[in-house]
Amino acid sequence: MSPTDRRAMAAIMLAVALATLDTAIANTALPAIAADLHAAPAASVWIINAYQLAMVATLLPLAALGDIIGHRRIYIGGLVVFTVASLACSVVSTLPMLAAARVLQGLGASAIMSVNTALIRFLYPPHRLGRGVGLNALVVGVSFAVGPTVASLILSVASWPWLFAINVPLGVIALAFALPALPQTTRGSHQFDPIAALLNVITFAALIFALGEAAQRAPMQVVVGAAGIALVFGLLLMRREAGHPAPMLPVDLFKLPVFALSAVTAVCSFAAQGLAFVSLPFYFEDVLHRSQVETGFLMTPWPVVVALAAPIAGRLSDRYPPGLLGGIGLAVLSAGMASLALLPSHPHVLNIAIRMAVCGAGFGFFQSPNLKALLASAPPERAGGASGIVATARLLGQTTGAALVALSFSMAGRDGPTLALSAGAVFAGAASVASGLRLFAPAHRVPGASMRQPDTQSRELTPK
Incomplete structure (x- = not known):
């Protein structure tokens, strides 16, 4: 990669880390925020819901708009909105104001996440795409997983507004890298609807x-x-959108067996991760009586091993079928989550750490190959739509996982975390089966789609 491409990739990864962290970081701080703003627990949930609703509802429209006006413009605009909204989140004084700022922050994060993988596809040649998506998978997986740890560390030395204020200087740094370096990408000829x-x-x-x-x-x-x-x-x-050449909800891409199975794999696997990362803090604090800081460190082995496994899996995905790699990784994740559900009543720290590391190894081994399969199975001119589905599948999975945790707690009470982890093992097992089915799926493209690959050597890099 050229120095310009490296700066572009650094900008993308920093912004993705910020957007992903804020998906998870507020969960840990919710009790402190609710108490400070004198909000009822039920009402304070909108601090989370506002962000998720804004993201999921706008991902596909923004991805479609990126195909038309350029992914670079959507990305930079989203980064600006996210940074400004983070500042607003850090200075508000009431729950309605914070919820409104979180909607704006979610909109900015949606713009970032809707086109980030499309930009990566234009930064890496096809034979090295696995490395690019491996790095992206690493950042997304680790950022979501370390959210509770980061929140716990910040809350141990500062008040909750700093959870959002810290995004501001990091967002400015990302903009400084992005403005001169992000590439111009090919644009569709269709109109935005x-x-x-x-x-x-x-x-x-x-x-x-x-x-x-x-x-x-x-x-x-x-x-x-x-x-x-x-x-x-x-x-x-x-x-x-029936008959549209590039529908906003890309139903036509789901006619590709590999694409459809990859999307199902992503939803199920991120539901498993969501079940784990929402339920485990409650288990560690309420059942094992660990402090917030201790809980953060107990969660750490998962993201650390993801960080080690994701780049390796990304490189392997350039040589071996994603269905095989993903199937193996998700089977390991399922076994790891089952082992967490079977923890003894007074587990040793090492016992917990080993099981968390097994989960991290399985999750890290699945994510990069699955992301590459989603991107590579769609035509290059539909990169925006594929990128939108990547982010939508992830958020739908995480939201489903969080919802199932709440349901598990209401049904099982103190045993809610165990029920949630057992459900996560089932979801990971289903994802493993879906991933393995890709080995037998024909790799057809959308009828009439171009077989052209993006020209990463001659693309225009000069910002408009």
Whole structure:
């Protein structure tokens, strides 16, 4: 890679780390934030929900817009919005103001995550794409996993506004790298459809709302009503985009068996990770009576081993089938989560660390090959749509995992973490099966799609 490409990759990875950390970091600080703002626990959940709703609802529209006006513009715009919103989060004084700032922050994070893998595809030639996605998988996996640790360390020396304030100088640094270095990418000739974008926002917002309400065991009419809205507007969206050359909800890409199975693998595996990382802090603190800082360090072996495994898996994915690598990794993750669910009543620290490391090895071994399979199975001119599905699958999985943790706690009480970890082992096992099925799937492209690969040597690098 050229020095310019390295600076571009550094900017992408820093912004991705910030956006991913804020998906997980607020969970740990939620009790402290609620107490400081004098908010009820039920109301304070909107600090989390506002961010997730904004991200999931806008990922695909922003990915589609990136295909039209350029991924670089979407990325830089998202980084600016995220940085400004982080500053706003650090100075607000009421819960409604914080929730509004989190919506804006989620919108910026959505713009970053919707096109980051599309930009990586244009920075790396096809034969080295595995290395690029391996680095991206490393940053995403580690950032999400160390969220509780980072939050615990910051809260041990400072108040909760610093969780958001620290994003500001880091966001400025990322912008300084991104502005001169991010590449211009090929653009589609189709027009942006604002009606389809609105239908997409309503569909995914209603879906996430339904998941959250179901987990909180809200009245059945509320859950069914939200799910019905998601279904109706989703069908309207697909009808609206039938025959479109590059639909916002890329249903046509799901006609590719490898793409569809990779997306299913991603949703199930991130649901397993979400089940683990939301339930384990409660287990360590409420059942094992560890402090917040101790809990953060007990969570550390997972991301550390992910950091070691993800780059190795990325390189191997340039030589071996992603279905095989992902299947092996997810089977290991399933075994690791099952072992966590079977922890003795008074486990030694080393006992916990070994099981967490096994989970990290399995997760790290799956993520890079799966990400490469999603990107490589879509046509180059549909990189934005594929990138949007990557981020959407991850967030849907994490949101589903968090919702199932809440449901497990309400059903099983003190045994809720054990039930959640057992469910995570099942999801990881299902993901392993889906990954293995890719070994037998034909690698067809979308009918009529170009077979052209992005020219990473002659692309325009001069910012507009």
